[in-house]
Amino acid sequence: xxxxxxxxxxxxxxxxxxxxxxxxxxxxxxxxxxxxxxxxxxxxxxxxxxxxxxxxxxxxxxxxxxxxxxxxxxxxxxxxxxxxxxxxxxxxxxxxxxxxxxxxxxxxxxxxxxxxxxxxxxxxxxxxxxxxxxxxxxxxxxxxxxxxxxxxxxxxxxxxxxxxxxxxxxxxxxxxxxxxxxxxxxxxxxxxxxxxxxxxxxxxxxxxxxxxxxxxxxxxxxxxxxxxxxxxxxxxxxxxxxxxxxxxxxxxxxxxxxxxxxxxxxxxxxxxxxxxxxxxxxxxxxxxxxxxxxxxxxxxxxxxxxxxxxxxxxxxxxxxxxxxxxxxxxxxxxxxxxxxxxxxxxxxxxxxxxxxxxxxxxxxxxxxxxxxxxxxxxxxxxxxxxxxxxxxxxxxxxxxxxxxxxxxxxxxxxxxxxxxxxxxxxxxxxxxxxxxxxxxxxxxxxxxxxxxxxxxxxxxxxxxxxxxxxxxxxxxxxxx
Numbered sequence: 001x002x003x004x005x006x007x008x009x010x011x012x013x014x015x016x017x018x019x020x021x022x023x024x025x026x027x028x029x030x031x032x033x034x035x036x037x038x039x040x041x042x043x044x045x046x047x048x049x050x051x052x053x054x055x056x057x058x059x060x061x062x063x064x065x066x067x068x069x070x071x072x073x074x075x076x077x078x079x080x081x082x083x084x085x086x087x088x089x090x091x092x093x094x095x096x097x098x099x100x101x102x103x104x105x106x107x108x109x110x111x112x113x114x115x116x117x118x119x120x121x122x123x124x125x126x127x128x129x130x131x132x133x134x135x136x137x138x139x140x141x142x143x144x145x146x147x148x149x150x151x152x153x154x155x156x157x158x159x160x161x162x163x164x165x166x167x168x169x170x171x172x173x174x175x176x177x178x179x180x181x182x183x184x185x186x187x188x189x190x191x192x193x194x195x196x197x198x199x200x201x202x203x204x205x206x207x208x209x210x211x212x213x214x215x216x217x218x219x220x221x222x223x224x225x226x227x228x229x230x231x232x233x234x235x236x237x238x239x240x241x242x243x244x245x246x247x248x249x250x251x252x253x254x255x256x257x258x259x260x261x262x263x264x265x266x267x268x269x270x271x272x273x274x275x276x277x278x279x280x281x282x283x284x285x286x287x288x289x290x291x292x293x294x295x296x297x298x299x300x301x302x303x304x305x306x307x308x309x310x311x312x313x314x315x316x317x318x319x320x321x322x323x324x325x326x327x328x329x330x331x332x333x334x335x336x337x338x339x340x341x342x343x344x345x346x347x348x349x350x351x352x353x354x355x356x357x358x359x360x361x362x363x364x365x366x367x368x369x370x371x372x373x374x375x376x377x378x379x380x381x382x383x384x385x386x387x388x389x390x391x392x393x394x395x396x397x398x399x400x401x402x403x404x405x406x407x408x409x410x411x412x413x414x415x416x417x418x419x420x421x422x423x424x425x426x427x428x429x430x431x432x433x434x435x436x437x438x439x440x441x442x443x444x445x446x447x448x449x450x451x452x453x454x455x456x457x458x459x460x461x462x463x464x465x466x467x468x469x470x471x472x473x474x475x476x477x478x479x480x
Contacts, residue, residue, distance in 0.1 A: 003057065004034070013238065049234075105129035178355055195339070198310070202315055208390075230274065354383065356391065356395075439470075
């Protein structure tokens, strides 16, 4: 199965870095998981990040929540200091049965002066998530660290012992496409897979750039080695070198143990640098040096460590234009663009829509043990839509219509029909992929909540005023 994605989110960079360092001492984490830190996301941002990854692989979401604890009559109560992921993100994940097979959640309550062993009597496993509480100091033998290890191991076992594929992974094991442009992409993959050179994949958000990277890796001589992904646009600036190159114990406050970076983790395999065009300029020179010298230096050390890694990069922006605008280093661009391909948006290859729909539908049917199919009119609607969100948006629509239709014929419910009607009435050519994704998120939430604005706002983690603005901005359809 694919490697498990572990996202560690919270408001305190020291705590989430310490949690990351602790996890890297667990052999099962380093062998089966890719770990990423996200600093101070809003509940909505965190939920979007989790759902995006759940379309591709299994996810373990570790959410650090600073709280003010209170005990009354042996009952535990708390008040969040910052965002409350417990009251926003967790209900959204738990309310969707399909997501419970894809996402495991661990809520980390951080506060001083509470005995972690005593806390476990109050904070037990709830459904598909675990609660761990304590002060999370630097001592690795403290109870809270043992409890965290137990929670992460339980989540990993759940995924590794399950042989079912992610029903929403879409193009997990193969690429689908009958158009000439996609046949050209397949030929490119076959041609470059065995050539151990850097590859640049260009294309809009949602077209499947990571899938192409995985296919290149799987067909290469490095296929038995690791495939490590890095979202260059999501790395916290102050943690860039630690994330990519690792650090030594004591290199900075919170560095409680030695930590390998992404490049060392990818040694002998491939590293996928997603959205490399988002890399800040001050970090581009550091990346260039690693690509040229094939060595890294951990933070807190002067020793150079050789790394045997093939680099596959991807971008959703034209890098040649970024070079001219002095936003991207010219030498780095030439270093990564020796072999490059372009993935066309879905609107340029409508012939690929029917086989993609059938592929997604077959996966969903197999998982749910049913035999659902689309009406002919629905297929025509799907093929005539412009798909600004590309394959990812198509997959979301198929998933939504499938879930909302109780019988084997889609659509078979008013909610499913309204979902598909949004495509017929849509004219989103002026929306960029990020706006399209946001529009879909709000529209589908309104449909799920039958137009109830308070319930929709609560699910999305926003206030009703913000929801009203989005309804007006995107001219959303209001279910009745």
